[in-house]
Amino acid sequence: MKNPLDSLWGTIICGLILTVILYFMVKGILG
Amino acid sequence: MDYVPALARWIHFMAGVMWIGLLYYFNFVQVAAMKAATADGTAAGISKHVAPRALLFFRWSAVVTWLAGATLLGNQFGNAFLFRGGMAGIGVGAWLGTIMLFNVWVLIWPNQQKILGLKPATDEEKNHARRVAFLASRTNTMLSIPMLFFMAGGWSHRALFGL
Numbered sequence: 194m195k196n197p198l199d200s201l202w203g204t205i206i207c208g209l210i211l212t213v214i215l216y217f218m219v220k221g222i223l224g
Numbered sequence: 225m226d227y228v229p230a231l232a233r234w235i236h237f238m239a240g241v242m243w244i245g246l247l248y249y250f251n252f253v254q255v256a257a258m259k260a261a262t263a264d265g266t267a268a269g270i271s272k273h274v275a276p277r278a279l280l281f282f283r284w285s286a287v288v289t290w291l292a293g294a295t296l297l298g299n300q301f302g303n304a305f306l307f308r309g310g311m312a313g314i315g316v317g318a319w320l321g322t323i324m325l326f327n328v329w330v331l332i333w334p335n336q337q338k339i340l341g342l343k344p345a346t347d348e349e350k351n352h353a354r355r356v357a358f359l360a361s362r363t364n365t366m367l368s369i370p371m372l373f374f375m376a377g378g379w380s381h382r383a384l385f386g387l
Contacts, residue, residue, distance in 0.1 A: 198359055199362075219374070
């Protein structure tokens with residue numbers, strides 16, 4: 194599988210997905 | 225007025241703009257420019273005159289950003305990094321910024337020194353250094369997206385996002 198970080202769009206999409214995951218993690222911590 | 229947090233926030237923003245601005249310059253401009261410049265034999269102009277200067281401001285603005293951010297957190301520093309006391313939002317931003325600072329000084333800068341010939345390295349070591357520095361830089365670009373979300377929205381405007 195190609196590393197998504199090799200392309201700029203892959204990097205941006207990974208960053209956006211990580212933002213959503215961390216958002217729900219923080220929401221969970223804050224209750 | 226409390227001068228220390230006000231000055232720390234100002235410095236944090238200015239140094240942060242320089243750090244992330246140069247990070248985006250490397251990833252959105254210089255990587256593609258180097259490829260094109262290598263093809264027409266003009267890459268030395270970038271690697272000799274542009275990259276070392278950009279890296280100087282890049283790595284030191286990263287340090288200033290982190291120190292000003294830590295000053296700004298003040299006595300909430302521990303709560304932020306331990307996600308306590310309603311500080312989880314800015315805490316995630318602080319952790320991401322810290323990981324990025326680590327990447328700059330431990331992965332990007334030492335490998336860039338080999339690539340730019342500031343440190344002796346064989347061709348094989350240079351190729352390996354190029355890949356490590358590239359991936360660390362791309363990782364920081366990826367991490368900057370949630371980092372900026374939590375820095376901007378994780379504290380002062382946290383109500384907007386229900387955080």
